[in-house]
Amino acid sequence: xxxxxxxxxxxxxxxxILKRNLAAMAAAVARHPGLTLRxxxxxxxxxxxxxxxxxxxxxxxxxxxxxxxxxxxGGWRDQIYAVGITPRKLDAVAALNAAGAEVKVITDDPESxxxxxxxxxxxxxxxxxxxGEGRGGVTPESDALLAIAAALGPRLAGVLTHAGHxxxxxxxxxxxxxxxxxxxxxxxxxxRLRAAGHRVEIVSLGSSPTALHGRxxxxxxxxxxxxxxxxxxxxxxxxxxxxxxxxVTVLASVxxxxxxxxxxxxxxxxxxLSKDRxxxxxxxxxxxxxxxxxxxxxxxxxxxxxxxxQEHGEVQGDGPLPFERLPIGALVRVAPNHTCLTAAAHDRYxxxxxxxxxxxxxxxxxxx
Amino acid sequence: xxxxxxxxxxxxxxxxILKRNLAAMAAAVARHPGLTLRxxxxxxxxxxxxxxxxxxxxxxxxxxxxxxxxxxxGGWRDQIYAVGITPRKLDAVAALNAAGAEVKVITDDPESxxxxxxxxxxxxxxxxxxxGEGRGGVTPESDALLAIAAALGPRLAGVLTHAGHxxxxxxxxxxxxxxxxxxxxxxxxxxRLRAAGHRVEIVSLGSSPTALHGRxxxxxxxxxxxxxxxxxxxxxxxxxxxxxxxxVTVLASVxxxxxxxxxxxxxxxxxxLSKDRxxxxxxxxxxxxxxxxxxxxxxxxxxxxxxxxQEHGEVQGDGPLPFERLPIGALVRVAPNHTCLTAAAHDRYxxxxxxxxxxxxxxxxxxx
Numbered sequence: 001x002x003x004x005x006x007x008x009x010x011x012x013x014x015x016x017i018l019k020r021n022l023a024a025m026a027a028a029v030a031r032h033p034g035l036t037l038r039x040x041x042x043x044x045x046x047x048x049x050x051x052x053x054x055x056x057x058x059x060x061x062x063x064x065x066x067x068x069x070x071x072x073x074g075g076w077r078d079q080i081y082a083v084g085i086t087p088r089k090l091d092a093v094a095a096l097n098a099a100g101a102e103v104k105v106i107t108d109d110p111e112s113x114x115x116x117x118x119x120x121x122x123x124x125x126x127x128x129x130x131x132g133e134g135r136g137g138v139t140p141e142s143d144a145l146l147a148i149a150a151a152l153g154p155r156l157a158g159v160l161t162h163a164g165h166x167x168x169x170x171x172x173x174x175x176x177x178x179x180x181x182x183x184x185x186x187x188x189x190x191x192r193l194r195a196a197g198h199r200v201e202i203v204s205l206g207s208s209p210t211a212l213h214g215r216x217x218x219x220x221x222x223x224x225x226x227x228x229x230x231x232x233x234x235x236x237x238x239x240x241x242x243x244x245x246x247x248v249t250v251l252a253s254v255x256x257x258x259x260x261x262x263x264x265x266x267x268x269x270x271x272x273l274s275k276d277r278x279x280x281x282x283x284x285x286x287x288x289x290x291x292x293x294x295x296x297x298x299x300x301x302x303x304x305x306x307x308x309x310q311e312h313g314e315v316q317g318d319g320p321l322p323f324e325r326l327p328i329g330a331l332v333r334v335a336p337n338h339t340c341l342t343a344a345a346h347d348r349y350x351x352x353x354x355x356x357x358x359x360x361x362x363x364x365x366x367x368x
Numbered sequence: 369x370x371x372x373x374x375x376x377x378x379x380x381x382x383x384x385i386l387k388r389n390l391a392a393m394a395a396a397v398a399r400h401p402g403l404t405l406r407x408x409x410x411x412x413x414x415x416x417x418x419x420x421x422x423x424x425x426x427x428x429x430x431x432x433x434x435x436x437x438x439x440x441x442g443g444w445r446d447q448i449y450a451v452g453i454t455p456r457k458l459d460a461v462a463a464l465n466a467a468g469a470e471v472k473v474i475t476d477d478p479e480s481x482x483x484x485x486x487x488x489x490x491x492x493x494x495x496x497x498x499x500g501e502g503r504g505g506v507t508p509e510s511d512a513l514l515a516i517a518a519a520l521g522p523r524l525a526g527v528l529t530h531a532g533h534x535x536x537x538x539x540x541x542x543x544x545x546x547x548x549x550x551x552x553x554x555x556x557x558x559x560r561l562r563a564a565g566h567r568v569e570i571v572s573l574g575s576s577p578t579a580l581h582g583r584x585x586x587x588x589x590x591x592x593x594x595x596x597x598x599x600x601x602x603x604x605x606x607x608x609x610x611x612x613x614x615x616v617t618v619l620a621s622v623x624x625x626x627x628x629x630x631x632x633x634x635x636x637x638x639x640x641l642s643k644d645r646x647x648x649x650x651x652x653x654x655x656x657x658x659x660x661x662x663x664x665x666x667x668x669x670x671x672x673x674x675x676x677x678q679e680h681g682e683v684q685g686d687g688p689l690p691f692e693r694l695p696i697g698a699l700v701r702v703a704p705n706h707t708c709l710t711a712a713a714h715d716r717y718x719x720x721x722x723x724x725x726x727x728x729x730x731x732x733x734x735x736x
Binding site: 004009010042064083084085087088089092107109134136164256257265267270271272274275276277309314329340341344346347367368 | 372375376377378410431432433451452453454455456457460475476477479480502503504532621622623624625629633635638639640642643644645675677678679680682695696697708709712713714715734735736
């Protein structure tokens with residue numbers, strides 16, 4: 001099977017680039033002896049990718065109950081379900097744990113902590129710490145941190161933070177600074193809990209940029225990151241990976257030719273690509289994606305998807321588009337703005353390794 | 369089963385509202401004797417919805433091969449696959465037609481028309497006409513219109529247009545004007561083809577706003593529309609339906625409480641809602657959605673999802689949020705910005721009829 005045999009739009013995953021990105025992260029983590037990498041599978045949602053990113057069923061991070069179940073059944077026992085838990089979801093997590101998994105939940109709420117402590121099933125929790133992103137979590141210096149730990153009692157497994165605001169950085173120095181804030185904050189939270197008599201086994205932080213750029217991981221037991229595996233047009237601009245190291249693209253067909261406005265229409269639109277506009281405020285705005293040739297090369301120049309409808313994407317050339325290479329039905333590939341959201345529209349990966357041959361088809365676990 | 373038994377996030381479809389929206393469109397179309405409604409199933413992607421929207425397996429519109437197959441197997445034979453076809457996709461369409469369906473394709477390209485004419489299987493095509501949206505299609509006065517018809521020969525089934533730019537209108541008068549442009553343009557294309565000796569059986573136009581607002585449908589054989597079935601925060605502002613007539617909402621749980629910034633976090637984020645920002649340029653910008661209470665009422669005021677992450681949505685109140693009603697785990701519902709994209713993240717509908725009881729679960733056909 002080659003790319004020609006696929007129904008467009010669909011996902012293409014380049015195994016060589018994936019392996020390169022995984023190796024780069026492994027090397028970054030290996031700078032810190034004793035530090036564990038707990039890859040976040042929210043981007044890949046695939047056991048086959050997890051076999052490479054978290055080999056030997058190593059520790060992983062998940063973002064949905066569906067992922068927790070899918071990976072637990074695949075053998076990945078040690079998980080952190082890194083979205084604030086609700087009491088109603090505890091039964092499902094406890095059932096996975098009773099069947100042999102060790103899915104740890106996170107909370108930043110005293111009421112939830114009491115529900116976790118009171119649950120009859122096997123459960124452990126990390127306290128979510130906010131070190132400046134301003135999403136979930138309690139601050140390292142808060143009274144709530146200690147109150148939640150007290151409520152969890154022996155079910156406290158550790159502390160966790162996520163420097164999502166690293167995405168606002170634009171230079172390696174920015175990333176280094178955010179990474180140190182992330183480290184210092186979560187370690188401070190751990191120290192306060194230990195001073196109060198709690199055992200804090202896990203001190204977890206991470207985002208792809210801070211995992212790659214952090215200089216010290218003193219006091220940290222593990223880092224989490226996910227998007228680094230595949231990369232995208234936004235992460236490339238953050239310096240997470242090189243511009244050509246985007247492992248996931250959307251294979252699409254030309255369905256319209258509009259030379260009068262130097263544009264082509266693709267059958268990859270808002271559903272196949274997502275409406276994510278991460279690069280809107282990046283140095284280079286790639287609209288809804290960048291059109292590559294069927295080999296994944298940038299041979300059309302900066303050919304950007306400027307408009308999307310549900311099943312249509314319109315590409316505008318920055319110079320005259322080579323229409324002779326773009327007849328109706330021509331295959332192209334689109335590099336995504338934000339690979340987590342683009343991949344989520346698709347139920348499988350068509351795996352290539354540089355060439356046009358599809359060497360494997362890997363499933364994904366979407367939904368909740 | 370009630371809403372309490374569901375895993376959040378998930379889709380809730382209110383049957384009463386759906387029926388009301390269907391009745392409104394049926395009444396609008398019934399103003400024009402002889403006019404056929406060919407509902408677009410790209411929004412609903414559900415046979416159960418199609419049973420109500422296109423009863424007795426009446427004519428439908430689809431946007432993917434997956435929909436064409438799913439509905440053909442469900443008994444809906446008469447379809448238009450309303451996204452520009454590529455030669456590579458003709459085999460799949462012809463196979464459906466050989467098995468009893470009548471899936472008509474669309475094209476605006478002479479090369480594709482020749483491929484359609486030359487295909488050994490049963491195929492018919494409509495010519496896509498651009499009446500001002502500037503997406504796909506040839507203009508009514510173009511030479512290409514006649515060239516494509518000549519290439520199609522007896523496989524020409526008609527002409528089709530879509531006034532997508534009706535979405536730029538902001539008043540009923542705007543919609544009336546766009547609807548008349550749409551009608552006049554597609555009828556002109558049909559007249560030119562007939563004058564050249566072609567049989568033009570189908571003269572098809574539509575978008576939800578123009579289908580509802582068009583005053584004359586003279587010369588038109590059918591109208592297509594889809595989003596009217598469910599509605600959303602954008603269509604409500606276009607006047608497609610009343611503000612309270614949004615049939616599809618996302619059931620979500622509170623996963624974070626942030627009184628210090630008058631916000632709550634929900635477990636419905638960028639994946640469960642989509643990153644669509646349709647209302648960004650509408651009179652009222654609803655961010656990524658509007659938080660309703662579990663009964664679907666606006667009892668939280670204008671509580672808008674201002675930020676989304678993959679699995680997190682942050683709601684800001686326009687006045688002080690009633691945190692006593694929003695503990696961790698509380699169920700709320702989110703009205704979507706753009707229901708086509710929000711629904712596409714989910715594989716089923718949980719059907720209610722006003723209350724909390726789930727009276728049915730209906731599947732969807734996602735993907736391609």
